[in-house]
Amino acid sequence: MLAEIKGLNEECGVFAIWGHEKAAEVTYYGLHALQHRGQEGAGIVTSDKEMLHLHKGNGLINDVFQQNEFSRLKGSAAVGHARYATQGGGGYENVQPLLFRSQKGSMALAHNGNLVNAYALKHQLEAQGSILQTTSDTEVLAHLIKRSGHLEMDEAISQALSMIKGAYAFTILTENQLFVALDPRGLRPLSLGKLGNAYVISSETCAFDITGATYLREIKPGELLIIDDNGLTSRQFASPLKRTLCSMEYVYFSRPDSNLDGVNVHASRKKMGKELFKEAPVEADVVTGVPDSSISAAIGYSEASGIPYELGLIKNRYVGRTFIQPSQELREQGVKMKLSAVRGIVEGKRVVMVDDSIVRGTTSKRIVRLLKEAGAKEVHVRIASPPIENPCYYGIDTSTKGELIASNNTIESIRELIQADSLAYLSADGLEHSIVDQPDTLEHGVCQACFTGNYPTEIYPETLNPANKA
Known part of the structure; x- marks a missing residue:
C-alpha cells in the first residue's frame, strides 16, 4: 500500500x-x-x-x-x-x-x-x-x-x-x-x-x-x-x-521475505487474498495489486478466483514509501509521483484492485482515478484487512479517530468517497486465520486493536501525551 x-x-x-x-x-x-x-x-x-x-x-x-x-x-x-x-x-x-x-x-x-x-x-x-x-x-x-x-x-x-x-x-x-x-x-x-x-x-x-x-x-x-x-x-x-x-506487521509493515513468529509474511498475505475472495467475490477480468505490500494478497485473490493477475499498476522505484513522508502535502505529492496505471492491461477491463488497508481514503481515491483514467471499465476495491476504526498506541501511532475514514463512515459511503464500483474488506476472523491457522488453540495470536478496539493491554488515556489522545 x-x-x-x-x-x-x-x-x-x-x-x-x-x-x-x-x-x-x-x-x-x-x-x-x-x-x-x-x-x-x-x-x-x-x-x-x-x-x-x-x-x-x-x-x-x-x-x-x-x-x-x-x-x-x-x-x-x-x-x-x-x-x-x-x-x-x-x-x-x-x-x-x-x-x-x-x-x-x-x-x-x-x-x-x-x-x-x-x-x-x-x-x-x-x-x-x-x-x-x-x-x-x-x-x-x-x-x-x-x-x-x-x-x-x-x-x-x-x-x-x-x-x-x-x-x-x-x-x-x-x-x-x-x-x-x-x-x-x-x-x-x-x-x-x-x-x-x-x-x-x-x-x-x-x-x-x-x-x-x-x-x-x-x-x-x-x-x-x-x-x-x-x-x-x-x-x-x-x-x-x-x-x-x-x-x-503481516498486512503491511514487514518485508515479504521475513518470518514473524514462525509465519512467512508473503505466505500469510497470499492467504489473506484467498480469504478475501471467499468473503467478497466479484466478476472481473483482471486482478491487480497496489505495489508493493499488496502484491502477495492480489496473487492470492487471483489464485482463489481464477481471474488472471496482471501488473495493472507500476511503481516508480525512485520514490520512497509515501507513508514515511512527514506531511500530508508531501504524501499527496508522493502518490502522484509514485504510481502509473498500465493502459494496455486495464483499458476496457473490469479490474479488481487489491490493497492492504485504507486509513484516510485519499490514496485509494487517487488510485481508483488512475485506473479509470487509463480506461478501466470498472474498479472493484478489495482490502486485505478489516476497516481501521481505532487508534493504535503501540508504535503505529494513529492519533485520533477523526483521521480514520472507517470510524466515521459506512463501507458504502467509503466506496462513494473513493469512487469505486464496489468495496469490501477482509473480516477480522479471516485476517487472524490467515496468520494463525488455529488461533483458539495456540499460544500465539495477533493484535487487531486498530480493527476491533480490543486492546491487549490496559490503555491509560489520561496519561497519554495530550497531543496523541484519541
Whole structure:
C-alpha cells in the first residue's frame, strides 16, 4: 500500500550484534534490510569494551553513513536503528540509538515500539529532578535504569522494564554487555540469530539473510537476554502472556521475505487474498495489486478466483514509501509521483484492485482515478484487512479517530468517497486465520486493536501525551 499508512506511522527497525570484528559494517547492512521500517534517521553505536562510539543522522542509511565513518566505529559489538518518528516527533536529538554517558559507565538504547505510559513516567521523572534531553519515550527507560544504580545492570533493567507499559523491543549496549528485551505480550517482532560465533538481533529475519546470519529463534515475550563474552543468558523479567504480535506487521509493515513468529509474511498475505475472495467475490477480468505490500494478497485473490493477475499498476522505484513522508502535502505529492496505471492491461477491463488497508481514503481515491483514467471499465476495491476504526498506541501511532475514514463512515459511503464500483474488506476472523491457522488453540495470536478496539493491554488515556489522545 502506498500512503494510507501515514496515519499509522510505523515504528522503527532495530539491529544488534555481539562478537564480530566488523560489527559496525554488519549492522550497516542489517539496517539496509530494515530501511523500509523507517527513513527519517539512522544510527549505530559500537563498543570496543572500553568506550561506546556513536554515529547517527537524519535521512536514509546511505546518506547517514559514508565509508570514513566506519573507521571511527570501533569494536566487536553494535546496536543500530532505522527510525520513523512516532512518540517524540522528528529532530536529530531523537534519532537512535540514544547514548548516555556516566561515571559508572555508558549505555546506548535502540527501541522499536511505543510506551503507553511514557507521558506519566516523564512527569514523575521530572518531578524527581531528571532533565530529559529528548522528546522520545525511549529516554524514559534510560532514566529508570539509572535510578537503580546500586543494582547489577540486568537487575536494574528488569526493574525498569517492570515500570513501563506498552509495546517495546529494546536493545541496550554497554561497554561489556548487550541486553535484549521484548514486552510481555510480544507486540513487536524481534528475532535471534548467529553469524559465525557472533550473536545477532533483528526486528525482521530478512536482515539475517542479507548479513549471512542463521536464524535461531524468536525473542520470547517478557524475555531479557544478556549477551557478553561468556555467551548468552536468558531470563524472564515478566511472566509471558499469550503473544499478540501486531497484525499490521503481516498486512503491511514487514518485508515479504521475513518470518514473524514462525509465519512467512508473503505466505500469510497470499492467504489473506484467498480469504478475501471467499468473503467478497466479484466478476472481473483482471486482478491487480497496489505495489508493493499488496502484491502477495492480489496473487492470492487471483489464485482463489481464477481471474488472471496482471501488473495493472507500476511503481516508480525512485520514490520512497509515501507513508514515511512527514506531511500530508508531501504524501499527496508522493502518490502522484509514485504510481502509473498500465493502459494496455486495464483499458476496457473490469479490474479488481487489491490493497492492504485504507486509513484516510485519499490514496485509494487517487488510485481508483488512475485506473479509470487509463480506461478501466470498472474498479472493484478489495482490502486485505478489516476497516481501521481505532487508534493504535503501540508504535503505529494513529492519533485520533477523526483521521480514520472507517470510524466515521459506512463501507458504502467509503466506496462513494473513493469512487469505486464496489468495496469490501477482509473480516477480522479471516485476517487472524490467515496468520494463525488455529488461533483458539495456540499460544500465539495477533493484535487487531486498530480493527476491533480490543486492546491487549490496559490503555491509560489520561496519561497519554495530550497531543496523541484519541
